[in-house]
Amino acid sequence: xxxxxxxxxxxxxxxxxxxxxxxxxxxxxxxxxxxxxxxxxxxxxxxxxxxxxxxxxxxxxxxxxxxxxxxxxxxxxxxxxxxxxxxxxxxxxxxxxxxxxxxxxxxxxxxxxxxxxxxxxxxxxxxxxxxxxxxxxxxxxxxxxxxxxxxxxxxxxxxxxxxxxxxxxxxxxxxxxxxxxxxxxxxxxxxxxxxxxxxxxxxxxxxxxxxxxxxxxxxxxxxxxxxxxxxxxxxxxxxxxxxxxxxxxxxxxxxxxxxxxxxxxxxxxxxxxxxxxxxxxxxxxxxxxxxxxxxxxxxxxxxxxxxxxxxxxxxxxxxx
Amino acid sequence: xxxxxxxxxxxxxxxxxxxxxxxxxxxxxxxxxxxxxxxxxxxxxxxxxxxxxxxxxxxxxxxxxxxxxxxxxxxxxxxxxxxxxxxxxxxxxxxxxxxxxxxxxxxxxxxxxxxxxxxxxxxxxxxxxxxxxxxxxxxxxxxxxxxxxxxxxxxxxxxxxxxxxxxxxxxx
Numbered sequence: 001x002x003x004x005x006x007x008x009x010x011x012x013x014x015x016x017x018x019x020x021x022x023x024x025x026x027x028x029x030x031x032x033x034x035x036x037x038x039x040x041x042x043x044x045x046x047x048x049x050x051x052x053x054x055x056x057x058x059x060x061x062x063x064x065x066x067x068x069x070x071x072x073x074x075x076x077x078x079x080x081x082x083x084x085x086x087x088x089x090x091x092x093x094x095x096x097x098x099x100x101x102x103x104x105x106x107x108x109x110x111x112x113x114x115x116x117x118x119x120x121x122x123x124x125x126x127x128x129x130x131x132x133x134x135x136x137x138x139x140x141x142x143x144x145x146x147x148x149x150x151x152x153x154x155x156x157x158x159x160x161x162x163x164x165x166x167x168x169x170x171x172x173x174x175x176x177x178x179x180x181x182x183x184x185x186x187x188x189x190x191x192x193x194x195x196x197x198x199x200x201x202x203x204x205x206x207x208x209x210x211x212x213x214x215x216x217x218x219x220x221x222x223x224x225x226x227x228x229x230x231x232x233x234x235x236x237x238x239x240x241x242x243x244x245x246x247x248x249x250x251x252x253x254x255x256x257x258x259x260x261x262x263x264x265x266x267x268x269x270x271x272x273x274x275x276x277x278x279x280x281x282x283x284x285x286x287x288x289x290x291x292x293x294x295x296x297x298x299x300x301x302x303x304x305x306x307x308x309x310x311x312x313x314x315x316x317x318x319x320x
Numbered sequence: 321x322x323x324x325x326x327x328x329x330x331x332x333x334x335x336x337x338x339x340x341x342x343x344x345x346x347x348x349x350x351x352x353x354x355x356x357x358x359x360x361x362x363x364x365x366x367x368x369x370x371x372x373x374x375x376x377x378x379x380x381x382x383x384x385x386x387x388x389x390x391x392x393x394x395x396x397x398x399x400x401x402x403x404x405x406x407x408x409x410x411x412x413x414x415x416x417x418x419x420x421x422x423x424x425x426x427x428x429x430x431x432x433x434x435x436x437x438x439x440x441x442x443x444x445x446x447x448x449x450x451x452x453x454x455x456x457x458x459x460x461x462x463x464x465x466x467x468x469x470x471x472x473x474x475x476x477x478x479x480x481x482x483x484x485x486x487x488x489x490x491x492x
Contacts, residue, residue: 009374012374017399020396020402022392024393024399026395027393030394035394042388053346131441134389177451177452191359196452198452198457
């Protein structure tokens with residue numbers, strides 16, 4: 001330390017370290033000043049990010065384009081689009097079979113996928129100087145987006161809204177290590193928790209000790225109360241490996257996401273889900289009222305010989 | 321470090337931060353990603369004298385803490401980069417005259433970036449943050465070091481000139 005510059009330098013070092021620790025303490029105690037500063041930064045950054053994204057996006061894909069150099073791009077895109085479409089169809093179909101096998105509400109299935117969404121463009125990705133996996137989108141609270149809303153791409157779930165400004169929002173991706181989502185297996189309807197691991201591979205822990213996971217099982221979001229943060233029935237991924245360790249109480253598996261998180265251009269934030277979603281109680285529609293018109297047969301004219309009692313005079317009943 | 325230089329350094333880091341968050345972060349690097357901000361900050365720390373390094377480290381950390389995508393508490397980067405600056409200031413003389421050996425300088429910066437990221441991970445773990453698997457974190461750290469070695473020689477001459485320009489007559 002003596003080489004470092006004497007008492008003045010030592011004092012400066014202590015002041016700076018104490019200041020940093022002071023900020024950390026304030027932040028951990030939830031002081032709005034430190035939280036607000038990041039919100040202000042996002043507000044300032046988002047217009048710049050939007051502009052730069054428009055100009056810079058072809059450069060951003062440079063490295064990935066180099067890898068595909070030599071392939072017929074049109075063919076590749078066509079095959080990719082078809083593949084994505086088939087995967088989505090497969091997910092919905094398997095889920096439908098699972099639900100029907102358990103005699104669950106058929107009406108819920110009809111509403112699946114009928115989400116009210118706000119489309120948005122990805123204008124930035126999480127900084128390389130932190131280990132969090134996020135994207136910034138160019139739609140915010142002005143478009144009805146609020147924190148804890150589900151975000152999807154064309155292939156399924158990609159994340160959840162972390163914070164918003166009026167014109168932008170930060171989305172925590174499913175690959176983030178802190179990301180957790182309740183999922184159910186479409187085949188068996190068993191429920192589990194899916195965790196991000198920092199890449200496109202996820203970890204699934206089944207909550208049901210008697211449940212089983214099979215390779216190829218399709219996972220869908222289980223849904224949250226009030227559809228926030230997750231709406232039910234969104235395709236998440238497929239099981240690619242099952243851990244058959246006898247030591248663990250519940251089964252675990254490795255899952256690959258349907259959505260390619262490295263190639264996100266346009267995403268959709270789910271603003272509202274159908275009210276007949278599987279997580280909500282089904283309200284059966286009222287039974288139809290049956291109206292019966294009674295028209296009595298004409299009274300037979302009885303001869304005077306056998307008519308000791310008076311004949312009732314029947315009147316047609318009218319509907320009230 | 322004069323007040324004028326503190327203000328100009330802060331402004332410089334804001335611009336750099338905007339570039340990092342708006343442009344550099346959009347590039348899909350094959351191995352992990354590249355933090356231009358960290359590379360430049362560590363380079364500047366290495367170029368400064370003892371007190372200058374400490375202040376530069378703190379200021380660069382504070383600006384980096386403003387990142388809206390960060391999960392870390394505000395002040396964590398300031399603490400880490402101040403610590404890194406202290407290590408640089410104390411040990412710089414014993415390593416070599418960095419400015420006369422660009423290759424050593426680039427390696428020194430790459431090692432500095434890696435150490436900063438590893439300390440960030442360590443702090444994060446202590447504070448209960450989820451940072452993913454060890455293998456993934458190692459790839460991120462090594463990827464950053466690799467890209468720092470690749471890109472630092474490109475911006476280093478410009479950075480040196482900008483720094484010279486910002487020095488006051490007394491500091492020169």
